[in-house]
Amino acid sequence: MSSAEVSRHVSEGAESSPDIIALRTAIEPAQRRVLDHPLYQELETIEDLITFTELHVYAVWDFMSLLKVLQRRFTCVEVPWTPTPSPLARRLINEIVLVEETDSFGLDYLSHFELYLGAMEDLGSDTGPIRRFVELLSENVPVPAALDQAGVPAPAAAFVRTTWDVVTTAPVHCVAAAFALTREDLIPEMFERVLDSDGVEPGRLDRFIDYLRRHIQVDAEEHTPMAMQLLLELCGDDERKWQECVAVAERCFNARAALWTGVSEALASSKRRPATEQICVRIDLPGTASASEVDVTVVDNVLTVRNRRTGQGCDLAVSSGLRPSDVDASFAFGTLELRLPAAGPAEPVRSQVVPVAEELPTRPPLRIQR
Numbered sequence: 001m002s003s004a005e006v007s008r009h010v011s012e013g014a015e016s017s018p019d020i021i022a023l024r025t026a027i028e029p030a031q032r033r034v035l036d037h038p039l040y041q042e043l044e045t046i047e048d049l050i051t052f053t054e055l056h057v058y059a060v061w062d063f064m065s066l067l068k069v070l071q072r073r074f075t076c077v078e079v080p081w082t083p084t085p086s087p088l089a090r091r092l093i094n095e096i097v098l099v100e101e102t103d104s105f106g107l108d109y110l111s112h113f114e115l116y117l118g119a120m121e122d123l124g125s126d127t128g129p130i131r132r133f134v135e136l137l138s139e140n141v142p143v144p145a146a147l148d149q150a151g152v153p154a155p156a157a158a159f160v161r162t163t164w165d166v167v168t169t170a171p172v173h174c175v176a177a178a179f180a181l182t183r184e185d186l187i188p189e190m191f192e193r194v195l196d197s198d199g200v201e202p203g204r205l206d207r208f209i210d211y212l213r214r215h216i217q218v219d220a221e222e223h224t225p226m227a228m229q230l231l232l233e234l235c236g237d238d239e240r241k242w243q244e245c246v247a248v249a250e251r252c253f254n255a256r257a258a259l260w261t262g263v264s265e266a267l268a269s270s271k272r273r274p275a276t277e278q279i280c281v282r283i284d285l286p287g288t289a290s291a292s293e294v295d296v297t298v299v300d301n302v303l304t305v306r307n308r309r310t311g312q313g314c315d316l317a318v319s320s321g322l323r324p325s326d327v328d329a330s331f332a333f334g335t336l337e338l339r340l341p342a343a344g345p346a347e348p349v350r351s352q353v354v355p356v357a358e359e360l361p362t363r364p365p366l367r368i369q370r
Contacts, residue, residue, distance in 0.1 A: 014225050014232055020228055023181070023249075027246055030249065030254060031186065033253060034190060035186075039052075039260040039264045040193040040196070042264055043200070050323070052263055053119070056156075057125075057127075057130045057156075058159060059163075061133075062160050062167075066163065066179045067093075067096065067097060069167055069172065070176060070179060074086065074093045075090050088229070089233055092230060096227070099223070112211065118207050119208035130150075133147065133150035136149055143160070153262070153266070155258065155259050155262020155266070158255070171241075174245060176227070177231060180230065181245070182249055182252035188215065188216045191216050192216060195216070280339055281340065282336070283313075283335065283336045283337075285336055286312070287309075287310050298322055301317060302315050302318065303316045304316075326340065326341055327340055
């Protein structure tokens with residue numbers, strides 16, 4: 001039975017349940033605060049979407065922690081393996097994990113988080129903070145400390161802290177409520193609004209559009225009915241559990257609305273910045289055949305230009321806050337020309353060739369659009 005068939009099998013009972021209907025009614029005001037937020041009308045340009053993705057990516061990441069709590073609860077991930085009580089619950093959660101963690105895109109298999117990072121790179125968004133955050137987690141740094149050490153923007157950090165509190169302290173039915181109601185059920189309509197915004201156009205945004213459309217499809221048609229069925233199994237006839245589901249959903253909706261307000265404020269702040277004079281930096285890259293061989297990254301106030309094939313490149317000290325999207329690049333006849341805000345390099349090189357090193361240390365790739 002395919003995931004769509006599984007979804008249809010459980011959807012009628014879940015969606016028509018009096019408990020689910022009452023739950024939806026109770027949370028609707030909090031949900032509307034997210035769906036009616038003015039942010040969607042403010043996403044007018046590529047630059048707006050860059051700002052949006054640099055904050056929203058943390059919600060993409062922490063979604064998986066909610067899902068993994070449910071996987072631990074409904075399936076056996078220990079050795080020795082033993083069957084868990086509900087075969088249907090096992091099937092439902094594994095269907096969701098399969099798509100979210102290893103979805104099929106052409107000939108590739110990717111998590112939706114990795115797809116989103118690729119979309120950010122296409123846009124020219126700064127993936128440095130989220131990559132540093134995940135790297136710290138891989139080194140066993142606790143989530144709250146990693147948020148601080150990676151320099152995660154305050155609105156995104158506050159959102160993740162709310163999710164992490166649910167993940168680490170809430171009973172499993174509340175985790176399921178946060179997952180089902182404030183992620184799977186919310187996302188299709190929320191992403192429809194993002195997709196309809198003026199800034200979303202094909203071309204440079206293809207992977208971002210793929211991400212949005214994929215979630216609209218699988219969450220609405222498959223994952224939401226499955227998640228609602230899990231809620232029914234967990235709460236049953238226990239009125240106290242249903243009320244706790246309402247409370248945690250309202251808390252998570254409020255956190256999402258606060259995140260959207262943070263994005264909106266970041267957009268307003270960026271649009272108030274005065275236009276800056278640009279400087280031109282020319283970097284000679286002998287042996288480079290095309291721009292596709294070159295990575296331009298910004299990490300810890302260092303702009304690095306590197307030929308991935310030869311290892312040649314150079315480093316430039318840049319001002320705090322410079323993002324890949326602030327850099328315009330062109331390539332011709334072995335020379336890469338970069339145009340940066342005048343406040344960019346600490347020691348500006350104006351229309352000069354910068355010498356390259358024989359080899360540079362590898363840095364996380366933050367590709368800019370050329």
